[in-house]
Amino acid sequence: MVLVTRKGYFCAAHRLNNPSWSDEKNDRVFGKCNNPNGHGHNYTVEVTVAGSPPADSGMVIDLKVLAEIIEEELIERVDHKNLNMDVDFMRGIIPTAENIAVAFWKILAPKITEGKLYSIRLYESQNNIVEYRGD
Amino acid sequence: MVLVTRKGYFCAAHRLNNPSWSDEKNDRVFGKCNNPNGHGHNYTVEVTVAGSPPADSGMVIDLKVLAEIIEEELIERVDHKNLNMDVDFMRGIIPTAENIAVAFWKILAPKITEGKLYSIRLYESQNNIVEYRGD
Amino acid sequence: MVLVTRKGYFCAAHRLNNPSWSDEKNDRVFGKCNNPNGHGHNYTVEVTVAGSPPADSGMVIDLKVLAEIIEEELIERVDHKNLNMDVDFMRGIIPTAENIAVAFWKILAPKITEGKLYSIRLYESQNNIVEYRGD
Amino acid sequence: MVLVTRKGYFCAAHRLNNPSWSDEKNDRVFGKCNNPNGHGHNYTVEVTVAGSPPADSGMVIDLKVLAEIIEEELIERVDHKNLNMDVDFMRGIIPTAENIAVAFWKILAPKITEGKLYSIRLYESQNNIVEYRGD
Amino acid sequence: MVLVTRKGYFCAAHRLNNPSWSDEKNDRVFGKCNNPNGHGHNYTVEVTVAGSPPADSGMVIDLKVLAEIIEEELIERVDHKNLNMDVDFMRGIIPTAENIAVAFWKILAPKITEGKLYSIRLYESQNNIVEYRGD
Amino acid sequence: MVLVTRKGYFCAAHRLNNPSWSDEKNDRVFGKCNNPNGHGHNYTVEVTVAGSPPADSGMVIDLKVLAEIIEEELIERVDHKNLNMDVDFMRGIIPTAENIAVAFWKILAPKITEGKLYSIRLYESQNNIVEYRGD
Numbered sequence: 001m002v003l004v005t006r007k008g009y010f011c012a013a014h015r016l017n018n019p020s021w022s023d024e025k026n027d028r029v030f031g032k033c034n035n036p037n038g039h040g041h042n043y044t045v046e047v048t049v050a051g052s053p054p055a056d057s058g059m060v061i062d063l064k065v066l067a068e069i070i071e072e073e074l075i076e077r078v079d080h081k082n083l084n085m086d087v088d089f090m091r092g093i094i095p096t097a098e099n100i101a102v103a104f105w106k107i108l109a110p111k112i113t114e115g116k117l118y119s120i121r122l123y124e125s126q127n128n129i130v131e132y133r134g135d
Numbered sequence: 136m137v138l139v140t141r142k143g144y145f146c147a148a149h150r151l152n153n154p155s156w157s158d159e160k161n162d163r164v165f166g167k168c169n170n171p172n173g174h175g176h177n178y179t180v181e182v183t184v185a186g187s188p189p190a191d192s193g194m195v196i197d198l199k200v201l202a203e204i205i206e207e208e209l210i211e212r213v214d215h216k217n218l219n220m221d222v223d224f225m226r227g228i229i230p231t232a233e234n235i236a237v238a239f240w241k242i243l244a245p246k247i248t249e250g251k252l253y254s255i256r257l258y259e260s261q262n263n264i265v266e267y268r269g270d
Numbered sequence: 271m272v273l274v275t276r277k278g279y280f281c282a283a284h285r286l287n288n289p290s291w292s293d294e295k296n297d298r299v300f301g302k303c304n305n306p307n308g309h310g311h312n313y314t315v316e317v318t319v320a321g322s323p324p325a326d327s328g329m330v331i332d333l334k335v336l337a338e339i340i341e342e343e344l345i346e347r348v349d350h351k352n353l354n355m356d357v358d359f360m361r362g363i364i365p366t367a368e369n370i371a372v373a374f375w376k377i378l379a380p381k382i383t384e385g386k387l388y389s390i391r392l393y394e395s396q397n398n399i400v401e402y403r404g405d
Numbered sequence: 406m407v408l409v410t411r412k413g414y415f416c417a418a419h420r421l422n423n424p425s426w427s428d429e430k431n432d433r434v435f436g437k438c439n440n441p442n443g444h445g446h447n448y449t450v451e452v453t454v455a456g457s458p459p460a461d462s463g464m465v466i467d468l469k470v471l472a473e474i475i476e477e478e479l480i481e482r483v484d485h486k487n488l489n490m491d492v493d494f495m496r497g498i499i500p501t502a503e504n505i506a507v508a509f510w511k512i513l514a515p516k517i518t519e520g521k522l523y524s525i526r527l528y529e530s531q532n533n534i535v536e537y538r539g540d
Numbered sequence: 541m542v543l544v545t546r547k548g549y550f551c552a553a554h555r556l557n558n559p560s561w562s563d564e565k566n567d568r569v570f571g572k573c574n575n576p577n578g579h580g581h582n583y584t585v586e587v588t589v590a591g592s593p594p595a596d597s598g599m600v601i602d603l604k605v606l607a608e609i610i611e612e613e614l615i616e617r618v619d620h621k622n623l624n625m626d627v628d629f630m631r632g633i634i635p636t637a638e639n640i641a642v643a644f645w646k647i648l649a650p651k652i653t654e655g656k657l658y659s660i661r662l663y664e665s666q667n668n669i670v671e672y673r674g675d
Numbered sequence: 676m677v678l679v680t681r682k683g684y685f686c687a688a689h690r691l692n693n694p695s696w697s698d699e700k701n702d703r704v705f706g707k708c709n710n711p712n713g714h715g716h717n718y719t720v721e722v723t724v725a726g727s728p729p730a731d732s733g734m735v736i737d738l739k740v741l742a743e744i745i746e747e748e749l750i751e752r753v754d755h756k757n758l759n760m761d762v763d764f765m766r767g768i769i770p771t772a773e774n775i776a777v778a779f780w781k782i783l784a785p786k787i788t789e790g791k792l793y794s795i796r797l798y799e800s801q802n803n804i805v806e807y808r809g810d
Contacts, residue, residue: 307756308713
């Protein structure tokens with residue numbers, strides 16, 4: 001088994017807020033991330049696919065194809081967007097890095113047909129990183 | 136003369152829009168950056184001070200002091216903020232990287248009293264960088 | 271299960287030396303790292319916590335809280351220090367990257383109460399990295 | 406168990422082409438990577454060794470020794486080379502990142518006698534990464 | 541005046557060789573870079589444009605436009621190519637980083653019509669960088 | 676004129692202290708950097724040489740030669756050393772990044788005979804950078 005990773009990039013605004021909580025609790029739990037007018041990030045996503053490279057191509061998955069899937073299924077839907085307001089698959093979900101990574105997994109897992117989706121790694125900032133490998 | 140550079144980091148939302156233009160012109164000029172609900176970035180700012188290090192300290196400017204100035208004068212006012220709505224010194228200014236760098240210069244230049252402010256370099260993303268060195 | 275990683279930074283001096291060995295053996299095994307007056311590094315530590323994000327917060331662990339734990343339990347005790355002389359929890363331990371990572375694990379594991387400590391990854395330099403995931 | 410990683414660097418030319426396929430199929434599968442005169446990369450290889458650090462040295466493997474093994478067994482044989490034409494252990498193998506990583510594993514596994522080879526991670530570019538952990 | 545920088549990326553093969561020199565002299569001057577079958581790099585190019593941002597747009601040059609110019613005029617002509625054999629504007633020119641940077645300047649200078657081309661910075665590898673700012 | 680930059684790396688211990696000052700003043704000015712047992716850094720040095728590439732070689736300076744000069748004149752004298760105690764050319768000089776950069780300039784300027792030394796840029800940490808371009 002070989003793991004193949006391709007990166008994608010997007011920038012987006014978001015706000016961490018649970019509408020069923022009081023303002024006071026949102027402030028306590030989410031702090032500055034609860035700023036009413038939002039803030040934003042340059043996100044990096046690393047999509048890792050596991051598989052065995054066939055002898056005739058030597059590739060687990062064609063990286064051009066993987067790059068296109070990431071571009072079409074993820075980047076075009078979140079890049080230069082507000083994750084709370086503009087992204088259908090995040091509706092009703094608090095856009096923490098954890099929740100974004102899980103949402104990305106749900107979208108990509110059925111689209112990866114050469115090899116098998118192994119992990120979604122999301123860098124929200126230089127210092128904050130999350131990774132999801134499915135259930 | 137020695138140049139001394141200290142970095143700072145912030146993340147913020149913004150939208151590029153000129154309210155005196157038509158929607159069509161805003162879309163044409165600013166493209167995806169004109170998204171009504173905004174998007175965002177992890178910004179890195181590099182503040183460079185020029186001076187001659189005195190023999191007794193060997194420092195153009197105490198980097199702890201420079202770091203505190205950057206933190207108090209810049210980062211605390213823009214980090215986890217919406218640059219269009221939450222930042223007093225950006226009011227009425229389109230928050231392009233160019234305009235942010237010039238605004239940062241105006242704030243910092245009078246605060247640097249050891250050495251002299253030499254440049255403000257702002258990374259909006261991995262691929263987009265601006266630099267302002269004063270008039 | 272989602273993995274959440276937060277980075278911390280410190281710089282420190284150290285010397286690799288086993289006092290029960292001859293000078294000759296210390297030189298042979300530790301080479302330049304055995305320099306009597308020490309040398310130093312900018313270390314980066316990545317602390318990874320594993321858990322399942324609750325629906326109401328969407329966070330495995332509050333990254334602000336994790337950042338504070340890293341700062342108070344690790345960084346304040348090693349930053350701008352000599353790891354052989356100034357750090358109580360390294361007393362009698364050769365400060366190789368491996369041993370520092372294990373020592374960090376022992377300190378942090380009981381402090382992580384949301385989620386569970388998953389790994390300590392320590393970058394001693396651009397080219398040397400160690401990782402410890404517990405026993 | 407502690408994982409110890411050492412990086413190495415090399416630059417090389419390569420071409421992705423299966424001589425038993427038609428030109429049309431090579432173009433379709435390998436795209437720009439099938440350019441007849443080749444292209445090239447700055448590769449980074451991360452070699453990870455797993456083991457338990459003995460109390461007297463505190464090191465899973467002496468990083469100087471690991472660095473020398475990487476230099477002699479890998480870098481000197483591929484650096485500033487054409488991977489299709491100049492490298493004996495790649496003869497008859499399509500030089501995809503997957504295949505290079507597997508070839509590196511086969512070379513290094515028997516050479517690592519302190520600890521045990523755990524993974525070969527190969528960065529072909531900023532956005533394309535593969536990893537092999539043995540069968 | 542504000543400096544605006546946009547990055548581009550390409551990977552290419554090349555060989556350093558002066559056909560009017562003896563093999564012995566080529567080996568002595570160019571060393572490993574003279575390997576007959578070539579080697580390659582992941583290049584990064586930073587294009588910097590200088591200008592004054594107009595008040596109504598706040599942009600020295602539209603970064604989307606600059607990115608397209610870099611893509612069409614430079615990247616498409618060198619990416620996944622052999623710089624000695626496949627690139628018309630490098631014909632008869634030894635593809636050192638210095639010569640590539642100067643060639644890029646000649647191509648881009650007349651294409652930059654908002655602001656003025658200020659510098660071409662080319663990273664051949666992590667450790668080798670050249671910059672050209674015109675005559 | 677083309678600028679050519681080559682990087683070098685070293686790790687070292689140092690302490691900022693002016694022996695002619697009181698302990699109290701040293702603490703106030705140098706803070707944590709005055710720790711009696713020292714601390715340390717992974718330093719990166721960028722050496723930039725300016726010149727015009729001759730038509731027959733296309734190189735301002737042979738980067739192999741520049742790399743060797745950096746290795747022999749700088750790196751071997753400071754790597755894995757204590758800058759206060761082990762380095763002859765730093766004797767009596769407070770090892771701030773500013774002073775190290777100036778000392779490096781004095782050593783390298785007469786050694787660069789192809790092209791002309793243009794700048795010494797020294798990264799003490801990710802966030803602290805100094806640059807010296809001569810008088």
